Amino acid sequence: MGEVRFVGACGTVTGSCTLLRWGGFRLLVDCGLYQGDEETEALNWQPFPFAAREIDAVVLTHAHLDHCGLLPKLASEGFTGPVHASRPTRALASLVLRDAAELQEEEARFARKKGYSRHAEPRALFGPRDAKRALALFEPLPFEQEREVAPGISIRLHRAGHLLGAASVEVSAKGSDGKRRRWLFSGDVGRYDVPILRDPVPPAAVPAAVLLESTYGNRLHAPEPPVEGLRTVIARTFARGGSVVIPAFALGRTQ
Template identity: 55%
Template sequence: MSATSRPVSLQFLGAAGTVTGSRFLVTAGPSRLLVDCGMFQGDRALRRRNWAPFPVPPDRIDAVLLTHAHLDHTGWLPRLVRQGFAGPVFCSPWTARVAPIVLRDAAHLQEEDARHAAGHGYSRHREPLPLFDTADADRAVALLRPVPFHRDRLVAPGLTVRLQPAGHILGSATVRVRAGDRSLGFSGDLGRDDHPLLAGPDPAPAVDAMVVESTYGDRAHPPRDPERLAAPIRRALARGGVVIIPAFAIDRTEVLLMALRDLMSGGALPVVPVFVDSPMALAAMQVYRQAVRDGAPEIRPGIRALPADPFDPGDLRLASTAHESARLNDPPAPCILLSASGMATGGRVVHHLAALAPDPRNLILLPGYQVAGTRGRSLRDGARALKMYGGYVPVRAEVVGVGDMSAHADADGLVAWLKGAPAAPRTCYVVHGEPAASAALAARIDRELGWCAVTPRDAERVLV
C-alpha cells in the first residue's frame, strides 16, 4: 500500500467534553504521533483519569508533539515516560526552554503533595504516591527536540509537521501534520491579537481536518480596561489589605507584572511591594527576559524597545526559598502577592490562601480561566469556605475575577482565525472546552463559516 493511500486516523484521548487533558493520537499506517500529552485537572473524576493506563501502549508511539508548555498540554508526559514511552518529543525552541521548568516543578509538587498527605493523614491511601517523580520528569525533558517555526520536519515514517506561532504563551504553536495526501491542523491554545507581550497568531493552515480549542468558545472577552484591574486592587490596598493573585506561572505572571508596572508608573496604583512567590514563575521570568533581550520574533517589537525591565513594577521582590515563601503567609501590608498555581490547585498559593483568605481586608484576584472542580472556580462561584489540607478554611476576603486578562482567543478570535484559512477543512473538530462552550463554537462555525463542525466524544476515532 502506498504512503498516500494508507488510512489516516485521529483519536481524541483527552480534551473531548472537557477543557483539560489535551491528547490527540494521529495514526498513519504503522506510524503514531501523539499531539500534546496533557494532565487532567479539575474535579476528582477528571484527576483520577491521570492514573489510568494510556489507551495505546506508550512504547508503540513513535513521537510526541507539544503545542506549548502549559500543564494541561504537557503535564502527563513524565507519566507516559514512566509507562514506557522513549521516543522524541518535538516542540518549538522556546517551548523546549519553558517545558522543563513546568515538568520539573510539577514533579516536585507531586512529590511534595504525597509527602504532605502522608504526614498529615488526609489521603485515602496508606502510602500516597506521586503521579510521577523528578526522575520521570528528567527523562521526559531529555527527550525534547526543538523544531524551528515555518519548517517541515519528519517526525515519524510518513508523518511531517510544521509549527507556526500561536501567540498564547512564549513558544506556543499551531500545528499542521501531513500524512501522505492527508493533512490535519491543531490550534493548540490560540492566543489573542492584542496580547500585550506576544505577537498574534499566524494564520490558520489549509488542512483536511482542523482541531480547534474552545476554552472561550461561547463568549467574547470584554475590551481591555486597565481600570478593571486597578479598581479592586486600589480598594484592597486602601484598607490595608493584601492582594493575593493565583497566577499561572507561565506568561500570566509576566503580563500581570507589566500591567502593574503601567498602573503604578501612571499613578493609577500606589507603588507597593509586589512579591512573586513561585519557583516556576521565577524561572520562567528569566526565559521571558532572555527572549526580550534576544529580540525573539514572538515578542512584540514595542516590548523589545523598552529601556528598562518590563516585568518590574517598581518594587519587585522575589521569594526564592521555602522560608521566604512561609514569611509571606503574614506579609507586610499593603502589598501584592503573585503565586502559582493559577487555579489554586496546588503550589505555594494554597498556603497563602489558607493564611490570608479569612481576612476581610484582603483581596483574592482571579485573572484567568478557572476549570470546574478547582479551588479557583469555587472562589469565582462564591464559595465561602475552601477545602485544603484535609480541612476547610473560611473565605472572608473580597474575591474578584478579571475577565480581560486571558491569553486565550475568545469566540470571535477563534472564528476569525479559522475564517482566515486558505481553504475550508472537510471537518472541524471542536475540543478543549466545557461542553456548552464547545457546542456553542461548533454551532457558530457551522452557521457563519458553513463548515462541518462537531464536538467529538472522548476516545472517539475518526478517519481523516
C-alpha cells in the same frame, strides 16, 4: 488513511491529548495533565488507552501542564520516541515538569504523614527522575520549518500566541492515492497585539481539517483587557488600607 482519537480534554478542559494514526505510525499531539477537582485529577491515574512504548513520537503545542504534564508518566511507561516542540516550549517545560514532579512527591509525603490518603502507601504520579527522562527526549523544532517524522509524514509549527513558544501543529501526510493531506491542531490560540508575545500565524496552505480548541467557544470576551476596571479596584482598596490578592496562573496569565 489517517485516524484521529481524542484521548484527553473530552468533557473537560484539561488533559489535552490527541492520537493520530497513519498506517503504522502513531503520533501524540500533547500529553497533558488533568487539573481541577478531585474527580478530574483522578483521571491522571487511569491507564493510557494505548501502550506508551507503541507511540512513535509526540509533538507539543505549548508548555502548560494541561498540555505536557503527563509526559513523565508516558516516559516512565516505556515511551522513548522524540518529543517535538519549539525551543521556548522546551525551556519552559524543563521548569514546569521538574516543578510538578517535586510537588507530586511532596504531596505524597504529606499524605503519608497525615494519613489522609485512601491508599496504604501514597505514591507520586511521577517523580524528578521521570521528568528528567521525558526532557531528554525533546527535539526542538523551529517555527515554520517542516520536519519529516516518518516516511511521507511531516509536521510544521505555526505561532499560536497564547504563551511563549506556543504553536499550532500542522500535520501533512501522503495518502495511497499520492495526494498530500493536511490537518491543523490549533492548540490554545491567543490574541493578536499582545505586547509580550508574537502574533498567531495561520498556515499558508488551507488544511483539510482543523481540530480547534474551544474553551471559550460559547462566549464573547471584551476586545480589550479590563485594565481600567482593575486599576479602579486596586486604587479603592489601597485607599481603605486594604490588600489586593490577584489569583492568576503563574505561567502566562501573570505575565
